[in-house]
Amino acid sequence: MHWTRQVTKPRLDIFTAAKQAITASPYAFGPVAAMSTATKPSALTFDLKARCSTSKARASTLHLPHGPVDLPIFMPVATQASLKGLTPEQLEETGCRLCLNNTYHLGLKPGQAVLDAIGGAHKLQGWNYNILTDSGGFQMVSLLKLAKITEEGVRFLSPHDGSPMLLTPEHSMSLQNSIGSDIMMQLDDVIQTTSPDHARMKEAMERSIRWLDRCIASHKNPSTQNLFCIIQGGLDLDMRRQCCEEMVKRDTPGIAIGGLSGGEAKADFCKVVDTCTGLLPENKPRYVMGIGYPEDIVVAVALGADMFDCVWPTRTARFGNAITSSGVLNLKNARYAEDFGPVEQGCTCTCCRPKEEGGLAITRAYIYHLAAKETVGAHLLTMHNVHHLLSLMRRIRTAIIDDQYASFCKQFFAKYFDGQPPPIWAVDALKGVGIEI
Numbered sequence: 001m002h003w004t005r006q007v008t009k010p011r012l013d014i015f016t017a018a019k020q021a022i023t024a025s026p027y028a029f030g031p032v033a034a035m036s037t038a039t040k041p042s043a044l045t046f047d048l049k050a051r052c053s054t055s056k057a058r059a060s061t062l063h064l065p066h067g068p069v070d071l072p073i074f075m076p077v078a079t080q081a082s083l084k085g086l087t088p089e090q091l092e093e094t095g096c097r098l099c100l101n102n103t104y105h106l107g108l109k110p111g112q113a114v115l116d117a118i119g120g121a122h123k124l125q126g127w128n129y130n131i132l133t134d135s136g137g138f139q140m141v142s143l144l145k146l147a148k149i150t151e152e153g154v155r156f157l158s159p160h161d162g163s164p165m166l167l168t169p170e171h172s173m174s175l176q177n178s179i180g181s182d183i184m185m186q187l188d189d190v191i192q193t194t195s196p197d198h199a200r201m202k203e204a205m206e207r208s209i210r211w212l213d214r215c216i217a218s219h220k221n222p223s224t225q226n227l228f229c230i231i232q233g234g235l236d237l238d239m240r241r242q243c244c245e246e247m248v249k250r251d252t253p254g255i256a257i258g259g260l261s262g263g264e265a266k267a268d269f270c271k272v273v274d275t276c277t278g279l280l281p282e283n284k285p286r287y288v289m290g291i292g293y294p295e296d297i298v299v300a301v302a303l304g305a306d307m308f309d310c311v312w313p314t315r316t317a318r319f320g321n322a323i324t325s326s327g328v329l330n331l332k333n334a335r336y337a338e339d340f341g342p343v344e345q346g347c348t349c350t351c352c353r354p355k356e357e358g359g360l361a362i363t364r365a366y367i368y369h370l371a372a373k374e375t376v377g378a379h380l381l382t383m384h385n386v387h388h389l390l391s392l393m394r395r396i397r398t399a400i401i402d403d404q405y406a407s408f409c410k411q412f413f414a415k416y417f418d419g420q421p422p423p424i425w426a427v428d429a430l431k432g433v434g435i436e437i
């Protein structure tokens with residue numbers, strides 16, 4: 001265990017430590033106006049390649065410490081420094097060049113001392129491409145019922161021995177510095193977007209700004225690791241605007257829109273993304289956290305977002321669900337028992353590709369046979385689903401570069417919903433940026 005142990009007396013010293021760190025920071029902390037003019041170290045360059053002439057969609061290349069990645073991008077989630085069911089080689093073969101690791105899980109096991117000894121998570125998992133880490137806070141609040149948020153940080157009981165622990169912004173940065181992730185996320189105060197408690201929502205938004213300042217002050221490697229801020233404010237657009245304004249002043253290398261995908265109506269989700277992207281600088285990557293349904297991604301790209309992540313494509317594979325261009329198929333259904341076609345016709349993933357093209361030529365009937373009995377069925381579908389999402393992102397990017405994104409959206413919705421009318425929220429959100437589907 002390498003989390004900060006909470007001592008019996010309140011750890012007031014932590015604020016003193018944070019203050020000292022602020023004074024010594026290369027970010028030259030002080031009045032906000034001075035901060036925004038300071039030259040900030042950054043470990044990325046953002047190269048905007050094309051803009052859609054109709055919507056707010058954009059295509060770019062993000063140059064990170066472990067190589068370039070093309071945006072818009074979907075980032076698969078490798079919770080425990082491993083994508084469930086895939087080896088690093090198989091993940092590489094899907095075309096993935098940026099995946100997620102969870103700080104909470106890595107901080108518990110192998111722990112910070114082991115990460116320091118081995119030289120970070122890239123070495124631990126044999127992954128030579130980019131890694132993004134979350135702050136650890138969201139995992140804690142969502143996994144541990146007893147997690148409690150105070151100004152100091154997130155207090156929780158150790159899942160191992162029940163002892164009281166504390167994750168502060170400083171500790172989250174220290175862990176992410178040890179992990180060596182190419183993109184680090186600030187510790188933020190996240191609450192459910194649908195919470196009716198306006199005062200608590202405001203407190204969380206303002207606290208997230210204060211915690212960003214503490215993260216910036218304690219980040220040890222700003223020239224080799226990129227810290228992204230996270231815009232909070234629930235579904236209240238004024239609060240989101242206020243948060244955007246404050247976060248943008250802090251001039252982090254990238255910006256995330258957080259707290260979404262928490263059960264809010266899709267129309268509300270779209271309004272928040274649209275409002276935030278309208279206030280964010282053009283020359284920085286915009287990451288909408290927790291988004292992974294193909295239809296959500298296609299709409300959010302039109303609203304000006306560049307980066308997405310979600311456990312859904314890999315989790316749903318373990319339930320026998322294949323993501324295809326014609327919607328999601330549950331291959332546990334008996335109707336596939338004698339379906340000898342590939343999981344998706346024309347898919348170039350290792351699972352679907354014919355033998356003569358070096359693939360495994362797996363049939364739907366085989367997945368049906370394996371599903372729920374053998375883990376290899378889940379592995380094969382994980383391979384397909386990750387490949388499908390990454391290939392969708394490549395098609396989205398090509399359409400933006402060719403300035404065909406409006407017609408891409410129309411074709412995508414017609415096919416994905418199999419001729420059924422597309423959902424109203426998607427029609428309205430796209431209409432708001434000039435796309436009729």
Ligand SMILES: [Zn+2]
Binds near residue numbers: 385
């Ligand atoms: Zn496939």
